[in-house]
Amino acid sequence: MSETFSEGDVLTPAPASSIIGNFRRLHAKQIEDSTIDLLVPGMTDETGGLYARFRKPSSESLTAFEKRIESKEKDRIVVANADALARNAVGLLWKDADGVERSIDPDFEDGYVTPFGPRLAMLLDLPWSSSAVALIRAIYGARDEDGQVVHIDMNVITTAGKLMQWAQGDSDDLGN
Numbered sequence: 001m002s003e004t005f006s007e008g009d010v011l012t013p014a015p016a017s018s019i020i021g022n023f024r025r026l027h028a029k030q031i032e033d034s035t036i037d038l039l040v041p042g043m044t045d046e047t048g049g050l051y052a053r054f055r056k057p058s059s060e061s062l063t064a065f066e067k068r069i070e071s072k073e074k075d076r077i078v079v080a081n082a083d084a085l086a087r088n089a090v091g092l093l094w095k096d097a098d099g100v101e102r103s104i105d106p107d108f109e110d111g112y113v114t115p116f117g118p119r120l121a122m123l124l125d126l127p128w129s130s131s132a133v134a135l136i137r138a139i140y141g142a143r144d145e146d147g148q149v150v151h152i153d154m155n156v157i158t159t160a161g162k163l164m165q166w167a168q169g170d171s172d173d174l175g176n
Contacts, residue, residue, distance in 0.1 A: 034055055035053050035054065035055050036166050037053050037093070038051060038052055038162055039051055040052055040092075041152075041155045041158070041159070042155070048095050049094070049095055050092060050104070051095055052085070053090040054085065054089055057088050057163065057164065058087075058088070061084055061088055065081075075153075077157065078137075078153040079133060081156050081160035082133045082136040082156045085136045085160050086131075086136045089116045089136070090113055091113035091115040091116060091120070092114050092120065093111075093113045101113075116132050118130075124139070136156060137156060140159065
């Protein structure tokens with residue numbers, strides 16, 4: 001059985017009590033449960049705060065984390081944590097004092113989460129070819145009087161710890 005629609009037909013949304021309504025509600029909850037917004041330390045004022053949205057870490061990102069930790073790289077601890085954040089980052093957003101999500105990108109509507117990538121690098125005055133780890137370190141760092149990014153690596157390590165704590169189901173005391 002196939003339905004056809006003509007130009008004047010009006011489609012009405014399925015009621016919330018229908019099967020498709022339940023699907024939509026459960027799907028929205030599943031997405032909500034699979035991401036977390038973590039406040040970027042030092043990026044708040046009376047108008048709100050900058051948040052990074054992350055998804056639950058995949059087994060691949062956990063394997064990559066372990067390999068980075070075991071490497072001989074000089075800054076392996078902070079780079080492994082920055083890499084874990086970068087691999088699981090959805091993007092950045094601003095939440096105002098009332099909790100309303102605002103876009104940090106002036107070219108997009110409020111509620112838009114600016115993804116990690118060349119556009120975000122441009123908005124942060126970084127080279128468009130910046131790596132995801134460089135973006136993480138810039139976001140969680142600070143700028144000196146010359147505008148150069150000064151890394152505050154404990155912010156990276158602390159945030160990665162919060163992400164892992166949340167992913168393990170322990171989100172009672174994230175301090176967010």
